Amino acid sequence: MAVATKSKLLKLMNEQIKFELDSEHLYRSMAAWAHSQGWHGMAQWLHVQANEEKGHAMRFFDHLVDRGVKVELLALDEPKRDWASPLEVYREAYEHEKFITGKINDLTALAKQENDYPAIVMLQWFNEEQVEEEYSTYRVARMLERIKDDIGALIVVDKQLGARKD
Amino acid sequence: MITKKMQDAINEQVKHEIDSAYIYLSMAANFHDQGWEGMAHWMRKQSHEERTHAEKFFKHLVERESRVELKAVAQPKNGWATPLEAFKEAYKHEKFITGKINQMVKLAEEEKDYAASVLLNWFVDEQVEEENNAALIVQQLERVGDSAVGLYVLDAELGKRE
Numbered sequence: 469m470a471v472a473t474k475s476k477l478l479k480l481m482n483e484q485i486k487f488e489l490d491s492e493h494l495y496r497s498m499a500a501w502a503h504s505q506g507w508h509g510m511a512q513w514l515h516v517q518a519n520e521e522k523g524h525a526m527r528f529f530d531h532l533v534d535r536g537v538k539v540e541l542l543a544l545d546e547p548k549r550d551w552a553s554p555l556e557v558y559r560e561a562y563e564h565e566k567f568i569t570g571k572i573n574d575l576t577a578l579a580k581q582e583n584d585y586p587a588i589v590m591l592q593w594f595n596e597e598q599v600e601e602e603y604s605t606y607r608v609a610r611m612l613e614r615i616k617d618d619i620g621a622l623i624v625v626d627k628q629l630g631a632r633k634d
Numbered sequence: 635m636i637t638k639k640m641q642d643a644i645n646e647q648v649k650h651e652i653d654s655a656y657i658y659l660s661m662a663a664n665f666h667d668q669g670w671e672g673m674a675h676w677m678r679k680q681s682h683e684e685r686t687h688a689e690k691f692f693k694h695l696v697e698r699e700s701r702v703e704l705k706a707v708a709q710p711k712n713g714w715a716t717p718l719e720a721f722k723e724a725y726k727h728e729k730f731i732t733g734k735i736n737q738m739v740k741l742a743e744e745e746k747d748y749a750a751s752v753l754l755n756w757f758v759d760e761q762v763e764e765e766n767n768a769a770l771i772v773q774q775l776e777r778v779g780d781s782a783v784g785l786y787v788l789d790a791e792l793g794k795r796e
Contacts, residue, residue, distance in 0.1 A: 500702035544707035
């Protein structure tokens with residue numbers, strides 16, 4: 469028995485759990501690809517990113533629980549499995565983050581429309597977080613664009629990315 | 635080196651473990667909705683544990699220079715009328731997973747894949763624990779029946795899981 473009914477915003481928030489978990493799954497798949505190519509540093513970076521996405525999903529999950537709304541988990545898509553290069557991976561990661569930002573922006577606009585103050589505050593964390601997510605993926609993509617096929621540089625970058633911790 | 639058959643089996647098991655994590659998270663959502671906060675907490679912990687299981691299989695494939703291939707995650711069931719119903723299903727699910735592990739144990743033996751066998755032995759033990767934990771809770775819930783105090787105490791107990 470739900471304590472609260474799902475407003476349009478809260479329904480959309482429920483869906484956002486899926487998008488964040490899809491992100492986790494995608495990054496995990498990117499990590500699997502990176503491992504298979506011998507880019508273990510990038511794989512580590514991508515694993516950490518995947519874990520972060522799980523945390524994002526749980527923020528939405530927890531908010532809905534706190535609002536007395538029943539969470540309904542949705543199916544997750546089979547993620548892409550192969551990429552041509554590390555550059556392609558990070559370009560896609562950057563595009564994906566921009567997609568997620570779009571979703572967060574939709575939620576933000578709707579929360580303001582509905583005057584849902586707790587949601588507005590909660591979403592502010594995500595507004596900021598998405599700036600960081602877009603930037604961090606963009607930065608790596610830009611670096612990889614610059615070094616192109618230089619294997620020495622790629623090895624160094626891979627090592628640097630591998631330093632990322634949870 | 636790992637055979638394609640074993641690689642496929644392990645990839646399938648990664649899927650099963652992730653599916654498990656998702657089902658348990660759905661049970662947690664269900665318990666939150668019904669006001670069983672302790673049971674919800676227990677399920678969140680269980681969900682997390684399933685993820686670590688998936689990670690073990692994932693890591694094994696990577697360390698065997700093999701390819702991890704992630705699959706779609708099915709939409710889990712989303713409503714259980716009572717705690718007993720949910721935990722009965724959890725127990726049934728663990729027995730299903732044990733069956734999958736056992737199939738892989740047999741495959742590893744047939745292929746003389748000793749490395750996989752060692753990993754799977756860990757899971758054989760783990761599944762004994764998983765089945766037992768679920769069975770114990772089912773037993774307690776059956777004993778408590780509809781007793782409000784009984785359920786309240788049990789919920790509080792389960793909420794203590796670390």
